[in-house]
Amino acid sequence: MTPPPFKETLFLVLTVGLTSCKKQAEKDLPEAKGREAKITSAHHPQLIKTQGSQPGDNVNSSIQDKAGNLWFGTTSEGVYKYDGKSFRQFTVTHGLNSNRISCLLEDKDGKIWIGTEAGVCLYDGKTFAKVQLPLRKNLPPNKDPNTNTVFSIMQDKGGKLWFATNDGVYTYDGKSFTPFIGKEGSGFLSGNYSVERTLEDKAGNIWFGGRTNKGVFRYDGKAITNFTVDGDSWAWPALQDKQGNIWFSSWKGAYRYDGKLFIKLDALSTGPISPITRIIEDRKGNLWFGGGRRGVCRYDGKSFTCFTTRDGLIDNDVWSILEDRTGNIWVGTRNTGLSRYDGKTFTSFSEKTVSFSVNK
Template identity: 65%
Template sequence: MKPIKYLFILWQGLALLASSGYGQMKTSLKSGQLSLIKSQSTNPGDNVHCGLQDKAGNIWFGTTGDGVYKYDGRSFTQITAKNGLNSNSVNHILEDKDGKIWIGTEAGLVLYDGKTFAEIRIPLRKKMPANKFQNTHDVFSIMQDKSGKLWFATIDGVYIYDPRRADGQTFTPFIISEGAGGYRNSNNNVEYILEDKAGHFWFGGRGNEGVYRYDPKRAVGKSMTNLKPNGDSWAWPVLQDKKGDIWFSNWSGAYRYDGKSFTKMDGLSNNPVTRIIEDKKGNLWFGGGGRGICRYDPNRAVGQTFTCFTTKDGLINNDVWSILEDKSGNIWVGTRNTGLCRYDPRRAVGKTFTSFSE
């Protein structure tokens, strides 16, 4: 059976959305039509880098050249520097417990309160590493801990934001001790932060010697532990699964940490793993450079645990940079060349992927 043909809707220009306070590029859809994103980036290597579904059900996609696309289930709204972003290169998007949207870009931090986008300045420390935005931070990732504090991994190190403080000193640098073992270039190489169920904080990034676990309950000088995945000098801490294992990704694959030791995952070759998520059924999804996406079922027999999907199966591009499961159980895959597609596990084989990029 031939794939179902969708009527692709082209972007029709700019309009002003008075109720939300920002400009948009949006399609007008009729029943049965499919809305697409159309990249305006001049760099063909840009990608859909991150994704988030907010409490209202809207899905946000951050790109490295086209700003942010917001999908309401029918059409896409594009938000760029013209509409309040400080850069069109977006690294991370997070919705906090109050429903505010935090956007980390290569030029710093932007906050969306439901009406407007506003730049939030993180105080600069002395001797900040060189970057093209000399008076701002490059925010790599954002994490909110159990207490409500927000953690920002930036080009100038880690900062903690406490919205409950009333003295105006809301951003506090978090200094990782140089004696922790191998933390090069001061604290500049943190790219991902994870809080586990025990209340420990994990830090990882390129240019370090392994990963770091911070236990806030231990005494100063003994609170930071340096751990090294087998055979690799660095890794990104990305999630803790339902069983309690912590997963790390890096340029040579993925690691699982069971609380005692690291195990490198066989079946993923030695290609980069850029994203890992756990779906509602307990499967883990791995995305990476040139591999496409692979689904890992921990309950299947050894040797049958990985199922991989590539362009041969309908994936839009094999260079994957973001994976998101929505509330309906669909898997959204963001790729190089500003590619976006959706995997529906309920559809028949051969019709499971739908492309949302022109």
């Protein structure tokens, strides 16, 4: 059920060039052929699989851009863009460097950064370009020297981009990429550890987490502090809520950090292995949790309400959660599934169109 672990890799000095991808702007894409480009339904739009994805593949990342479009990244079908009327699918045939998407980010300039198992692709609204990673030294066996897996991308308050990769963390100031190097002895060294998630808190601290790290790390601009979460386990930093608590997800469950202690949210535990893959906070202050085949669970600070396939969710194994501007909750799942919850009804946007009324 869990993705395969990622091998630790060695330090490298990164130089980056942007090279044009094979296809032109969205406006230059050919008209839909079969199920390729623009996808519609007689009833309402559907996310159609065209690349032979398997039941174990996910809709694992999602964002809403400044224009209101929704973007969904998948682990084998590339990226889907939804404008409220139809889906447009982008794959390697349209310029992506891989159909296996890890993360999505729209920067302050409106450009879409797409992290993949083959590095980064950048979409400026007209053209896809890929960020070419350099040749690396002392490569592990059978490793492609031209690619890094980019697991997540974050833009901090100052505009700097942070890339969490299987070769540690890299920053981009708008001109050049720089490897982020942890202090010797901190246990966090770029090139020694795979980092999968980053988070900037309200105080400007940067948090790092990944499955090959021991616990989590916090960088205050000068020093790095290592925190142990539930023994020697790892955790992904997810968000800081309206009360200032920082939330972490892991294969053991969800944790809240109040500035002093890490507190496990036992109400969601289903056993020693109790994965939480995504946590978000909606505009009302509710927290939503997904993962571990428990469906998607809403927490109002006092009690949980969990929604599953019995309520209309397309699949119980959740990998992404997004609240759009109108308050709808979009849930990405295994089997490249996508559902929308409007507060009353779940509607499936994958292959088959089914609506369920929910009295919760």
